[in-house]
Amino acid sequence: MRWTESKYGNVVAVEAEPVAVEVDGTVVTTERREVVDGHLAALEMWMTEERSQERWMTRLRVLCDGDGKSWLWVDLERVASDMFRRQDVAAPNLVKNLIKEGFDGGGRPRIGPAPLAPNVAAVRTGEVDEKIIRLMNNPERTTPLVVFSHDETLAPRETMDRAQATSDILAGVATVVALPPDAQAEFQSTVGPDLSVWGGGARVYLPGDLDPSRHRYLPKFVVERGRREAGRRIAHMLSGPIAARRAPDLYERIRPALRSRTNRSDSEMLALVELELIDRNEAIDDLREQAEFDQERILADAATIEELNVELDTQRDQVRKLQYQYNQDDASVARTVSLPSSALSLTEAAEFCRRHLDGVILHSGACVDLEELDTAVESEAWGRTSWRAFRALHAYAKDAGDFDGGFWQWCDRSMNLEAWTASAKKLAMSESETVTTSRKLMAQRTLPIDSEVDQSGRIKMEAHMKIAEGGGPNIPRIYFYDDTGGVTGKVHVGFFGPHSYMSNTKT
Numbered sequence: 001m002r003w004t005e006s007k008y009g010n011v012v013a014v015e016a017e018p019v020a021v022e023v024d025g026t027v028v029t030t031e032r033r034e035v036v037d038g039h040l041a042a043l044e045m046w047m048t049e050e051r052s053q054e055r056w057m058t059r060l061r062v063l064c065d066g067d068g069k070s071w072l073w074v075d076l077e078r079v080a081s082d083m084f085r086r087q088d089v090a091a092p093n094l095v096k097n098l099i100k101e102g103f104d105g106g107g108r109p110r111i112g113p114a115p116l117a118p119n120v121a122a123v124r125t126g127e128v129d130e131k132i133i134r135l136m137n138n139p140e141r142t143t144p145l146v147v148f149s150h151d152e153t154l155a156p157r158e159t160m161d162r163a164q165a166t167s168d169i170l171a172g173v174a175t176v177v178a179l180p181p182d183a184q185a186e187f188q189s190t191v192g193p194d195l196s197v198w199g200g201g202a203r204v205y206l207p208g209d210l211d212p213s214r215h216r217y218l219p220k221f222v223v224e225r226g227r228r229e230a231g232r233r234i235a236h237m238l239s240g241p242i243a244a245r246r247a248p249d250l251y252e253r254i255r256p257a258l259r260s261r262t263n264r265s266d267s268e269m270l271a272l273v274e275l276e277l278i279d280r281n282e283a284i285d286d287l288r289e290q291a292e293f294d295q296e297r298i299l300a301d302a303a304t305i306e307e308l309n310v311e312l313d314t315q316r317d318q319v320r321k322l323q324y325q326y327n328q329d330d331a332s333v334a335r336t337v338s339l340p341s342s343a344l345s346l347t348e349a350a351e352f353c354r355r356h357l358d359g360v361i362l363h364s365g366a367c368v369d370l371e372e373l374d375t376a377v378e379s380e381a382w383g384r385t386s387w388r389a390f391r392a393l394h395a396y397a398k399d400a401g402d403f404d405g406g407f408w409q410w411c412d413r414s415m416n417l418e419a420w421t422a423s424a425k426k427l428a429m430s431e432s433e434t435v436t437t438s439r440k441l442m443a444q445r446t447l448p449i450d451s452e453v454d455q456s457g458r459i460k461m462e463a464h465m466k467i468a469e470g471g472g473p474n475i476p477r478i479y480f481y482d483d484t485g486g487v488t489g490k491v492h493v494g495f496f497g498p499h500s501y502m503s504n505t506k507t
Contacts, residue, residue: 004030004047006093026051035257039066042254054080058092063251071248072098074172089235089242091171099171114143114175120163122156122178128186132177136191141207142245144174146234150181151200151220159200162223166202166231173242174204174234202230204237216377219344236375244288252277343387345379346370346476350496353390359397360390361492365448368497373474382467382476386496389465389478392420393491400484407463407482407491425469431462435504444502445479447494453483461494464502473500 008023020029032045046059057077064070074095100118102109109116114135123131135145148163150156159178167176179187179197188196194212197203200220208214216237223230255277339356343349347370353362373379395418396403396410403410408429412422420427435441442460449459459481467476479495479502495501 006097033258035254037254037257040064040250040254042251042258044258054078058094060094060098061247061251063248063254065250071251073245073247074098088232089239090169090231091173095172096168111143111172112140113138114141114145116172116175120148120160120167120176120178122160122180123183123187124180125182125186128179128183128190132179132187133190135175136205136210143207144170144234144238145205146170146174146176146202147187147197147205148176148178148202148223148230149184149197149200150179151224152181153200156180162202162227162230165228166234169228169231169235170238173238200224202234204234221348222345222374233371233375236372237377240291244291252281339391340387343383345374345383346386346496347374347383349383349386349390352387353394353493357390357394359394359490361450361488361490362390362496363448363450363492363494366493366496368495368501370497373476373498376474378468385467386476386478388418389420389467390493391418392465393478393480393493395419397484397489397491400489420465426466427464428466429463432504436462441504445495447479447481449481449492449494450488452487453481453492459494464495473498475499477502 008021008028019031020027022028027050029048029050030046032043034044035042041064043062044059046057049056049058055078057075059075059077060072061075062070062072074092076092096118099109099116103116103118121131132145132147135141146163146166148159148166150159159180163176163178167174170176184198188198191210195210195215197217200223202218202223204216204218206214216234218230218233222233340352343352347367350362350367350370353360373382376382392411393407395416396407399410399414399416403414405413406429407420408422408427410416411419411427430436431441431445435445445461446458447461448457449461451457453459461479461481463480463482465478465480467478469475476497477495477499478493481492481494483490483492
């Protein structure tokens with residue numbers, strides 16, 4: 001087939017029996033099976049690529065019924081020696097090729113009502129209802145819709161290139177469209193400002209309820225970081241639902257025969273396979289139902305947290321403005337009022353810290369996997385809370401010379417508006433004995449710091465702020481060292497990233 005030829009030329013063939021060849025150090029194994037059951041026909045082809053450190057398996061399945069309908073889907077598996085090496089999530093070229101061939105051949109590739117096309121369309125004025133609104137509101141839609149808005153500071157081609165890169169990454173998974181300036185007003189007037197997209201940003205509209213909190217917004221400063229940035233983030237966000245998509249119901253009729261290499265119809269073998277399928281399908285349905293429930297609960301909790309954080313930030317801003325009105329001569333109050341009130345992501349919180357808070361030194365090597373964490377549904381709430389945490393460290397550094405006590409005591413007693421919550425669920429000034437007595441665990445907490453504090457450029461940091469409750473591997477942590485009484489007079493942050501990098505005896 002053309003896909004294998006594009007990768008390995010004519011060296012690799014897909015035959016009915018397994019074929020293995022070595023191409024430039026990669027062992028490539030291919031096989032295919034075909035089954036016909038009445039009016040139902042199925043084809044399965046797969047290719048395994050075995051390299052020294054990893055193995056990839058790409059499997060294509062095609063199902064045709066007697067009414068001229070066809071289903072195609074691709075499963076991709078990866079096994080690697082280094083399980084924790086970051087791997088971008090993206091559609092294999094096979095999927096893009098299949099969509100293009102179907103589209104160029106006059107077909108209408110789609111998932112339910114959502115069209116799949118090789119090239120991104122720019123939705124013009126008068127087309128918004130037909131190409132976006134109807135699809136958004138279609139109750140049969142099961143795939144995300146990604147809408148890019150035009151960045152008016154750039155040529156329209158830039159927006160189209162970003163949208164096309166995202167479409168290539170999400171090929172076969174989502175529909176991607178671009179919204180030029182002339183259609184922006186029409187779109188916003190229909191969906192309202194809370195559900196719209198604007199100014200070079202992009203938004204992911206999930207199937208189902210159109211509550212704005214469910215539909216992830218990527219602001220301009222994220223999208224403009226690179227041509228593939230938005231697509232990469234959206235792919236990570238959707239990686240779970242992508243893997244959970246079920247095959248067509250008709251597939252279960254022909255699957256037992258397809259699984260039998262000789263295509264035998266032995267009644268005993270078929271009965272055993274069908275029993276196994278029933279058990280597995282029931283288990284899968286139970287897990288899928290639980291996953292859907294958990295996802296909805298997470299989304300609801302994240303929305304509630306976000307609403308409370310927004311309300312809290314608003315109240316803090318009001319208090320700061322009142323303080324400024326009565327203390328206009330106080331330089332520290334003036335600086336506080338001028339700070340950004342909130343951050344929309346962990347990456348933005350780190351950028352704000354470096355740009356605005358001279359009481360905190362965020363080491364260049366402190367930030368770990370922030371961009372990956374920014375793809376989580378809780379990322380906006382985490383960003384707001386992280387910015388509050390950095391502001392608390394900064395305010396403490398400014399007050400430390402006039403306060404008797406450390407950071408915990410300052411948070412507990414200072415009554416400063418920027419104080420962090422002094423509780424075990426939000427703040428720890430030291431690690432447990434089981435951690436401090438473990439050379440391996442303490443090595444993880446020997447973190448980078450300014451050489452003015454320690455000539456080696458590294459120092460043990462036990463104090464840390466918990467951005468969210470719970471011990472999940474992705475919950476962000478901020479590890480810091482208090483040098484307010486030392487040579488720099490500042491607080492140094494040596495780690496800002498997921499909890500998984502700071503393991504303990506429980507993990």
